[in-house]
Amino acid sequence: MAKKEKERELDEYLDHLYIHVNEVEHFALFSGLTVQQFIRSFSDLPALLLLNHQYEDASFNIHTQLEFIVQDQYLRFVKDYAERPIALCLMDFTDEKKLNMLSPQEQAELLYIAHKKEAFRSPFYHHLLNRFVYLTDEDNEITKIYFRDMADLHILIAGVFNQYISDKSKSTAFWRKKNNVVLSQLSVEKIEEHEDFYEDGVLMSLYKMDKTNYGLEIRSLPEDIFPDEVLGDLKQHLEKPADLLIVVS
Incomplete structure (x- = not known):
């Protein structure tokens, strides 16, 4: 399994989001x-x-x-x-x-x-x-959001990837004989479970595992990285094995 994850090609990924959280000042930096x-x-x-x-x-x-x-x-x-x-x-x-x-x-x-x-x-x-x-x-390239309640950060992250999955499903619905497939959903709870990762800056990368399930890889990035350069250097970052995999089902 580890070998397969390491060999994933850049074009197999569907969406990427970089997040760096500042808990003290109640804001997060995003790219993507x-x-x-x-x-x-x-x-x-x-x-x-x-x-x-x-x-x-x-x-x-x-x-x-x-x-x-x-x-x-x-x-x-x-x-x-x-x-x-x-x-x-x-x-x-x-x-x-x-x-x-x-x-x-x-x-x-x-x-x-x-x-x-x-x-x-x-x-x-x-x-x-x-x-x-x-x-x-x-x-x-860089978005900064102040959150009154940092719990809204988890809602936003889950919402972004669920939007992508929903839009992707709608774009292919025309070709389906039956449109009664239950969409994969990334729960807010799964995002919240791993909130300690976000304080150091992480790259979150979505890909399709099979017909109904998606994988969300999380990679810790160096603290001194420039957020606006993360998406431009995706190939370099994705060469590093993921620190965590969340299965979206």
């Missing part, structure tokens, strides 16, 4: 993550405050002089972003009335986060009840 995947994983968020963007159909809040979108705009927003990706900073919030309660100091902090891509104190606000702050560059 898109805003579409993030919003699909948390489509129940009531609204998104756009701190840095170029979306033209957003609503405007007079108090903060900032723009925002609500749930029924998410699909249009991600479609627009896919067509012209730019540097992006957004955070969720519960109600526009809560935006009107932000103090000048809090509004200044939001602008600081959007400009510096970092927070000088906790970026979670009592009035907004936000769960996330999402930041990415124009090339989508």
